[in-house]
Amino acid sequence: MMRSLFLFDMTFWLYLAALGLYVAYLFAKRPAMQMAPAGHPLENIEERDGAWATQLGQVATLVTVFGWVLNTLALTTRAFERMEHSGTFAPWSNQFEAMAYVSWAIILGYVLLEFRYKIKAVGAFVVGIGFIAMGAASLLPYRYQTAEPLVPALNSYWIYIHVSITLTSYAAFAMAGGLGLMYLFKERAVNRGSQSRFYAAFPDLETIDELGYKAIMLGFPLLAFGIILGAMWANYAWGGYWSWDPKETWSLIVWLIYGAYIHARMTRGWEGHKAAIYAIFGFLMVIFCFWGVNFLLSGLHAYA
Numbered sequence: 001m002m003r004s005l006f007l008f009d010m011t012f013w014l015y016l017a018a019l020g021l022y023v024a025y026l027f028a029k030r031p032a033m034q035m036a037p038a039g040h041p042l043e044n045i046e047e048r049d050g051a052w053a054t055q056l057g058q059v060a061t062l063v064t065v066f067g068w069v070l071n072t073l074a075l076t077t078r079a080f081e082r083m084e085h086s087g088t089f090a091p092w093s094n095q096f097e098a099m100a101y102v103s104w105a106i107i108l109g110y111v112l113l114e115f116r117y118k119i120k121a122v123g124a125f126v127v128g129i130g131f132i133a134m135g136a137a138s139l140l141p142y143r144y145q146t147a148e149p150l151v152p153a154l155n156s157y158w159i160y161i162h163v164s165i166t167l168t169s170y171a172a173f174a175m176a177g178g179l180g181l182m183y184l185f186k187e188r189a190v191n192r193g194s195q196s197r198f199y200a201a202f203p204d205l206e207t208i209d210e211l212g213y214k215a216i217m218l219g220f221p222l223l224a225f226g227i228i229l230g231a232m233w234a235n236y237a238w239g240g241y242w243s244w245d246p247k248e249t250w251s252l253i254v255w256l257i258y259g260a261y262i263h264a265r266m267t268r269g270w271e272g273h274k275a276a277i278y279a280i281f282g283f284l285m286v287i288f289c290f291w292g293v294n295f296l297l298s299g300l301h302a303y304a
Contacts (some may be wrong), residue, residue, distance in 0.1 A: 004081055005145060007074035008100055012138055014067030015107070015131035021060035022123035028053035029200035053201070057120040061111075064127055068107045071134075075104060078147060086149040090159045095294060096145040098167055099137035102290075105171030106130035113175075113211065121201040122211070125178035133174070136291070158233035166226030166251070170286050172219030173258070177283025179212035183276035209271055212279050220258045227251055246297035250289040257282050 078091040078100075086093075092101040110126040113119070137145075150159075186208060189199040202208070230248065231241040242248060261278050264270040270278070 004074050004078040004147075007070055007077055008134070009138065011067055011071040011074055011100075011103075012131070012134045014063055014070060015103070015127065015134055018060055018064040018067055019124070019128050019131045021056055021063060022120065022127055025053055025056040025060055026121055026124055026198050026201050028056050029197055060120065060123060061114065064107060064123065065111060068104065068111060071100065071104045071107065075101060081147045085147050086155060088150055088155055088159065090163065092163050092167060093150055093154060093159065094144060094148070095291075096137045096140050097147075098163070098290075099133050099140075101164070102167050102171050102174070103130045103133040103137070105168050106133065106174050109171055109175050109215070117203075117207075117211070119203050119207070121203065122179065122182065125182045126175050129174045129178045156233065156237065158229065158236065162226055162229040162233050165222055165229065169219040169222035169226055170290055172215050172222065173254075173283050173286045176212045176215035176219065176279045177286075179208055179215065180276035180279030180283070183208045183212065183272070184280075187273060187276075205272065209275060212275065213265065213271075216258055216261060216279065216282075220255070220262060223251070223255050223258070227255060246293050247289070250285075250293050254282070254285050254289050257285055 075091040075097075078097060079089050082091060082093060083089050092098045106126060107130045110123060110130070113122060113126070182202065183205060186199060186202045186205055188194075189196065189202075190205065227248075230251070234243065234248075235241045261270070261275070261282060264278075265275060
């Protein structure tokens, strides 16, 4: 048990280091138009600052990938520990493990995004959310962090597909929320004509908006599939597809929220500022569904 907890703890610190490096990378970038101090050629300053920022970005990526690998090892170790305790090879069977898995999925999504689009600035927002998820998990009482035996209703093959797919959808929505926040920062800088170093590495508003939309378009069908699988599991375990349990109800509410977003974007042209605000709002509802419902509302998913 202590092996996995040690690896989760190391993952937390690596994600914190990666977040700090990505923020430093943003401040190290020089705006496109920059006046050089007297007696110092602008080309030399830009080359020096560009190399410094590039090195910071590369180290941030390496630390992030290493943290994700350690997160993977932690989840794998916890899976073996779960197999010993309950015979179920599913390292997302309680709130702590679920948060660690969501963090793992967020970081994986970010790494794939960075390798595909070569945009490191997103890491300051998306890796930040992954770090917060891991930090929130570490703040849970010890009894939530241990691999206790599962209740009979959970000890089923359904836990492998329903829970993992639903949590992956949450990770996609988390990425969209981080990109929405990034959009608002960039929009504010553009409106004010800011030449701050912090915004120099940000992509343009259209790119941020499009990436956020793609994240939601990934999470939306995954959540729908997760809800359907959950209904099938409920029928198998309790003899009914739907019982209006708080977790079921809020999962449906979250799905409808993002469904409304997609509808508004396709039919009403909701892009840019409105879409960013909505993505942040949707992510806040995901947080309540994932975290708040478990601790504030009682129901069949109280053990989660």
